[in-house]
Amino acid sequence: MGLERNFRRLMRSLDRYQEMLGKYSDAQFAQQPAEGKWSLAQVYAHIMTANLLSVKGMIRVLDTQPPPVPDRLKWSARYILLWGKIPAGRKVPQAVQDRTPVFDKPKALEAILRLREQLQAVYSRRKEWNPRQKFRHPVLGYLDNRQWVRFMQIHTEHHYRQLLRTEKQIGI
16 A cells, blocks of 8 residues: 555544544543443544654654664564554553543544644655654554554554444443
């Protein structure tokens, strides 16, 4: 799949997140479907925080030009980027979990809008992207900016499906 297509799919996914946000009451947004299961708010907080951290890294790579790192992808990254899905049972990296704030609906909307703006800004600089310039994902290892866009698209769609399952579980 090409960069442009992955970027469009990612932006369409963000459109869906924004549309869905409008149909939830505050109580539904905060409700956990079961003990140990994420609420809609927690899913939004996780995906928006993870994607905002990813874009921050993409910009840092462009602005600081860190030294090149090896081209080798970890097997987990190869699987995810090739098949377009995250294997079942994967846990959130502690680094992301530690940085995930509590979200209410206005904070979720603000994060979606900020993410869209930052993605557009970094994507507009795609001619500067160098496949040898990478930054580290806490589980997948070093990814270049094209791979980050692909991963964010896959990850965002993965959690979209989680939102749909959660809606059913809480009766929406």
